[in-house]
Amino acid sequence: MRRLSPPPTSKLVIFVVIAFFLLWWVPFSHVLPEGFPLRFGTYRTFQGSMIAMWAIVALGLNILTGYNGQISLGHSAFVAIGGYTAAILMVDYGWPFWTTIIIGGLIAGGIGFLIGVPALRLTGPYLAIATLGLALATPQILKKYDGLTHGTQGINVRPEVPASPDFIEDWFGIKLSNDEWIYFLALFIALLMLVLALNIVRSRVGRAFVAIRDSEIAAQAMGISVPRYKIIAFGISAFYGGIAGGTYAQVVGYVSPESFNFLLSINFLTTIVVGGLASILGSVLGATGLIVVPELPGIVSFIPGAGLPDELSWAFYGAALILVMIFAPYGLAGLFHRLVRVGPARVAGVLTPVQGAWLSWRERRRAPPASPGQTGAGSEDRSSGDQPGTE
Amino acid sequence: MEEFWQQVVTGIATGSVYGLLALAIVLIYRSTSVLNFAQGEMAMLTTFVAWSILQWGEYWVMFPLVLVIAAGMGAFIERVIIRPVEGAPVLNIIIVTLGMFAILNNVATWRWGGIPKGFPAPPEIEVTGIRFMGEGALDIGPTVVSYHDLTILVFAVAIMVALYVFFQYTPLGLAMRATAQNPVASRLMGIRVGRMLTVGWALSATVGAVAGLLIAPLILLQPPMMMGVLLFAFAAAVLGGLDSPVGAVVGGLIIGVSENLVGTYTPKEWLGPDMKLTVTLLIIVVVLLIRPTGIFGRRAMRRV
Amino acid sequence: MLKVEDIVAAYGPIVALHGVSLEVPEGSIVTVLGANGAGKSTTLRAITGLLRPKSGTIEFEGSRIDRLSAEEIVSLGMSHIPEGRQLFSELTVLENLRLGAYSRFSGTDGGSRLAQREDLSPLGRLQHKLFHAATGGIRDVARGIRGYRQRRQDFEAALNQVFDYFPILAERKKQIAGTLSGGEQQMLAIGRGLMASPRLLLLDEPSMGLAPMVTREIFEIIRAINKSQGVTILVVEQNANLALEIAHYGYVLETGRIALADTSENLRKSEAVQRSYLGQ
Numbered sequence: 001m002r003r004l005s006p007p008p009t010s011k012l013v014i015f016v017v018i019a020f021f022l023l024w025w026v027p028f029s030h031v032l033p034e035g036f037p038l039r040f041g042t043y044r045t046f047q048g049s050m051i052a053m054w055a056i057v058a059l060g061l062n063i064l065t066g067y068n069g070q071i072s073l074g075h076s077a078f079v080a081i082g083g084y085t086a087a088i089l090m091v092d093y094g095w096p097f098w099t100t101i102i103i104g105g106l107i108a109g110g111i112g113f114l115i116g117v118p119a120l121r122l123t124g125p126y127l128a129i130a131t132l133g134l135a136l137a138t139p140q141i142l143k144k145y146d147g148l149t150h151g152t153q154g155i156n157v158r159p160e161v162p163a164s165p166d167f168i169e170d171w172f173g174i175k176l177s178n179d180e181w182i183y184f185l186a187l188f189i190a191l192l193m194l195v196l197a198l199n200i201v202r203s204r205v206g207r208a209f210v211a212i213r214d215s216e217i218a219a220q221a222m223g224i225s226v227p228r229y230k231i232i233a234f235g236i237s238a239f240y241g242g243i244a245g246g247t248y249a250q251v252v253g254y255v256s257p258e259s260f261n262f263l264l265s266i267n268f269l270t271t272i273v274v275g276g277l278a279s280i281l282g283s284v285l286g287a288t289g290l291i292v293v294p295e296l297p298g299i300v301s302f303i304p305g306a307g308l309p310d311e312l313s314w315a316f317y318g319a320a321l322i323l324v325m326i327f328a329p330y331g332l333a334g335l336f337h338r339l340v341r342v343g344p345a346r347v348a349g350v351l352t353p354v355q356g357a358w359l360s361w362r363e364r365r366r367a368p369p370a371s372p373g374q375t376g377a378g379s380e381d382r383s384s385g386d387q388p389g390t391e
Numbered sequence: 392m393e394e395f396w397q398q399v400v401t402g403i404a405t406g407s408v409y410g411l412l413a414l415a416i417v418l419i420y421r422s423t424s425v426l427n428f429a430q431g432e433m434a435m436l437t438t439f440v441a442w443s444i445l446q447w448g449e450y451w452v453m454f455p456l457v458l459v460i461a462a463g464m465g466a467f468i469e470r471v472i473i474r475p476v477e478g479a480p481v482l483n484i485i486i487v488t489l490g491m492f493a494i495l496n497n498v499a500t501w502r503w504g505g506i507p508k509g510f511p512a513p514p515e516i517e518v519t520g521i522r523f524m525g526e527g528a529l530d531i532g533p534t535v536v537s538y539h540d541l542t543i544l545v546f547a548v549a550i551m552v553a554l555y556v557f558f559q560y561t562p563l564g565l566a567m568r569a570t571a572q573n574p575v576a577s578r579l580m581g582i583r584v585g586r587m588l589t590v591g592w593a594l595s596a597t598v599g600a601v602a603g604l605l606i607a608p609l610i611l612l613q614p615p616m617m618m619g620v621l622l623f624a625f626a627a628a629v630l631g632g633l634d635s636p637v638g639a640v641v642g643g644l645i646i647g648v649s650e651n652l653v654g655t656y657t658p659k660e661w662l663g664p665d666m667k668l669t670v671t672l673l674i675i676v677v678v679l680l681i682r683p684t685g686i687f688g689r690r691a692m693r694r695v
Numbered sequence: 696m697l698k699v700e701d702i703v704a705a706y707g708p709i710v711a712l713h714g715v716s717l718e719v720p721e722g723s724i725v726t727v728l729g730a731n732g733a734g735k736s737t738t739l740r741a742i743t744g745l746l747r748p749k750s751g752t753i754e755f756e757g758s759r760i761d762r763l764s765a766e767e768i769v770s771l772g773m774s775h776i777p778e779g780r781q782l783f784s785e786l787t788v789l790e791n792l793r794l795g796a797y798s799r800f801s802g803t804d805g806g807s808r809l810a811q812r813e814d815l816s817p818l819g820r821l822q823h824k825l826f827h828a829a830t831g832g833i834r835d836v837a838r839g840i841r842g843y844r845q846r847r848q849d850f851e852a853a854l855n856q857v858f859d860y861f862p863i864l865a866e867r868k869k870q871i872a873g874t875l876s877g878g879e880q881q882m883l884a885i886g887r888g889l890m891a892s893p894r895l896l897l898l899d900e901p902s903m904g905l906a907p908m909v910t911r912e913i914f915e916i917i918r919a920i921n922k923s924q925g926v927t928i929l930v931v932e933q934n935a936n937l938a939l940e941i942a943h944y945g946y947v948l949e950t951g952r953i954a955l956a957d958t959s960e961n962l963r964k965s966e967a968v969q970r971s972y973l974g975q
């Protein structure tokens with residue numbers, strides 16, 4: 001499938017610049033006029049926090065699905081476990097927020113390990129649907145056993161969510177609102193998890209994951225214990241889900257059974273495929289895309305006359321998904337890497353993403369197997385007579 | 392005891408609908424290894440089209456018309472949306488079907504509105520003194536069955552038999568099975584593989600459309616109506632084995648019945664109707680652990 | 696009957712054939728010999744349209760076929776029995792044979808398309824394509840109904856002929872193809888190819904993975920098919936001994952180029968062939 005070379009330094013630099021920009025943009029964006037798309041009001045700040053939380057799940061799911069090849073449609077369950085653990089410990093037991101996030105992650109991870117064992121027997125779509133069952137059952141379970149979970153009404157965490165500590169104002173001279181503080185908090189957690197993920201996928205464990213994904217038989221022949229690593233992947237991935245859940249509780253300030261319905265799981269899977277499977281960068285890009293794209297019709301409507309009817313925003317989102325899959329089969333990360341390869345000068349200004357997509361499309365139409373590392377399935381047998389453009 | 396049979400009979404009826412949609416899913420899965428998440432929304436959309444046709448036409452005029460429209464829609468989707476990602480990794484194609492899900496759902500809401508509409512069951516027909524379909528219920532000894540439930544069951548069985556005959560005895564059906572197994576060899580037989588995939592999608596959309604027309608009278612016509620059905624249909628398809636049409640229908644029946652029985656007969660305190668979905672799913676997972684490719688599924692063949 | 700001229704074929708960036716030319720006269724058996732990876736299978740794939748050649752021409756019975764698709768080429772009267780047999784291993788023997796006759800029943804009509812498509816501009820080709828898509832289905836159905844009885848009879852005749860060559864297949868009609876022995880599978884593969892009543896049969900390493908006894912038997916049948924029915928045969932082989940025994944002409948392929956071409960008699964006597972391919 002994909003090559004797993006570490007991104008060259010130039011890419012890392014770009015990455016860091018973007019991260020830095022995001023980090024500092026939020027407080028300063030107040031200077032922009034009201035309604036400007038890059039102005040982070042309360043809502044955009046909240047979205048930023050959601051992107052961070054979403055990226056954490058995506059990193060974890062990508063380790064499981066992208067790197068290890070096990071498809072999960074049940075990650076909303078792990079996020080729910082993390083979120084509820086944090087909420088219950090904070091509200092009912094008064095624990096400090098950061099301990100609840102860690103404990104939520106650990107509990108979710110533990111349950112992930114346990115679920116990883118039966119998951120060994122299932123593959124592909126069977127595993128996907130079985131885990132989808134987990135996602136479907138979660139809200140029901142949360143509603144039913146209300147002694148612990150407060151039932152349908154959910155748990156309001158808002159009063160317990162930490163406010164911006166004083167040292168921030170002392171050191172930086174900026175007074176952060178609660179939302180902005182949470183945003184930095186979520187971003188911090190996300191960066192920690194990102195560094196952890198980078199280390200995991202480049203370690204021996206990460207290479208074992210990939211070997212198993214590419215061929216279990218070959219991995220076994222290399223002396224890799226297939227069941228052990230598959231279970232570990234499940235556990236790590238669930239741990240990420242739990243951490244994201246704890247973060248979610250801080251960001252949203254409220255958890256309820258319906259916060260964690262199965263659609264969330266489906267969106268997580270979408271995130272990593274759209275972002276790029278087996279790609280750390282892809283997880284982040286996917287999370288950003290998935291939070292921002294459904295809002296795009298609104299953002300675009302800032303430009304006079306370019307608005308889409310609001311009631312079609314979901315169709316717009318669906319079309320975006322399809323277009324990304326057609327024009328960027330390796331997701332946003334694949335697109336990004338391609339743009340970088342084309343040359344930094346062109347990336348800087350000349351080559352817009354649209355042009356890139358167009359180029360890649362033309363490339364694909366012209367020569368079926370673009371290059372050995374690029375095309376997935378053997379395309380030799382694909383073109384049949386009634387397909388246009390095979391000549 | 393009467394309650395038991397009542398639950399079984401209604402379970403069989405809803406289970407038949409799950410089975411029909413599962414059948415539609417299996418038809419696509421067999422030839423392309425793709426789980427079509429838009430299957431339910433395709434059925435929902437054709438049911439809305441049916442509703443519009445019913446504003447000026449008879450039920451039995453609408454029925455074949457809708458099937459043709461459904462087939463056309465299926466073929467169109469395959470040619471225009473699926474063809475460009477053919478040969479891409481399976482997960483990519485699944486995401487494309489999710490994109491279609493969003494589009495179809497949104498378009499239906501936009502065009503027909505979100506307010507639930509009533510949808511008629513197939514009207515009564517009398518053949519040689521025996522009554523088929525329509526309103527009311529039939530007393531069958533241990534319990535009564537509504538005519539519509541019977542209709543659903545009959546349609547499900549008829550479609551299954553028709554598909555069996557089609558795949559087993561017609562050259563086109565055989566060619567479609569061949570394509571699913573070995574596309575390259577199929578081309579050497581002179582089979583147009585692309586066309587077979589188009590036919591498969593058309594067929595699948597048609598079967599799905601029937602499921603939509605039959606379930607709409609029970610659950611009201613509205614854009615999200617097929618979401619729950621789709622999930623049960625996935626579960627049914629997986630339970631029966633994703634490559635087995637018979638398995639899809641049997642899986643649907645098992646789920647329909649067990650869902651009802653779990654709701655009625657488990658302790659209300661900590662399980663009961665609120666948890667029937669959870670328990671049903673648990674049963675399915677247990678079955679899968681024993682038979683990882685479903686009850687009728689072929690064992691997965693491992694390729695190195 | 697078949698004339699391949701200077702074809703170049705590649706898998707993505709990997710060029711497998713660097714200008715191969717060969718000719719198969721009507722009624723003959725021609726063999727292409729070569730080591731593993733020489734490009735033998737690629738040559739056959741290019742001829743039957745599974746792989747479109749980058750350049751060069753292919754003529755079958757006087758008309759260009761190098762721009763047609765595999766499906767169209769098959770219905771012109773050419774059967775390709777691919778390397779590794781490629782049976783429909785989960786279907787029964789009879790179903791495999793029925794699929795072999797598919798091009799008789801389906802509307803794929805290479806001949807008529809060939810006539811209409813030659814020398815069309817790209818726009819004309821597109822128009823033709825649209826027209827064909829619209830009318831094709833209806834015409835197929837009409838033809839299907841009209842000629843059904845005739846086709847049925849042809850099918851039965853072909854089936855009986857295959858069973859004459861391979862009686863074992865008649866016994867195993869209902870058996871799942873994947874459960875046949877290797878030799879039986881090769882027989883089924885050949886039988887399936889014969890079901891289309893081809894005038895040209897392309898065989899890719901029929902001896903692959905078979906015991907010497909079985910191989911000999913299969914080669915005898917190949918010779919018989921050629922003799923009694925006048926089917927022209929192009930057989931690709933690594934087993935040079937047997938291939939040269941039944942063939943009239945032979946080509947030797949080396950890394951995508953024709954290295955030698957002669958009558959099989961002369962090839963057998965040639966020192967180079969003896970050294971490299973006959974192990975003497």
Ligand SMILES: Nc1ncnc2c1ncn2[C@@H]1O[C@H](COP(=O)(O)OP(=O)(O)O)[C@@H](O)[C@H]1O
Pocket residue numbers: 378380706709710711729730731732733734735736737738
């Ligand atoms: N699907 C493929 N993709 C890339 N290269 C291929 C493919 N099939 C064959 N080749 C290459 O083409 C060359 C010729 O292969 P082939 O025609 O199969 O040889 P032969 O049949 O004589 O053993 C070989 O170098 C082989 O590696």
Ligand SMILES: [Mg+2]
Pocket residue numbers: 732735736737778900
């Ligand atoms: Mg070969």
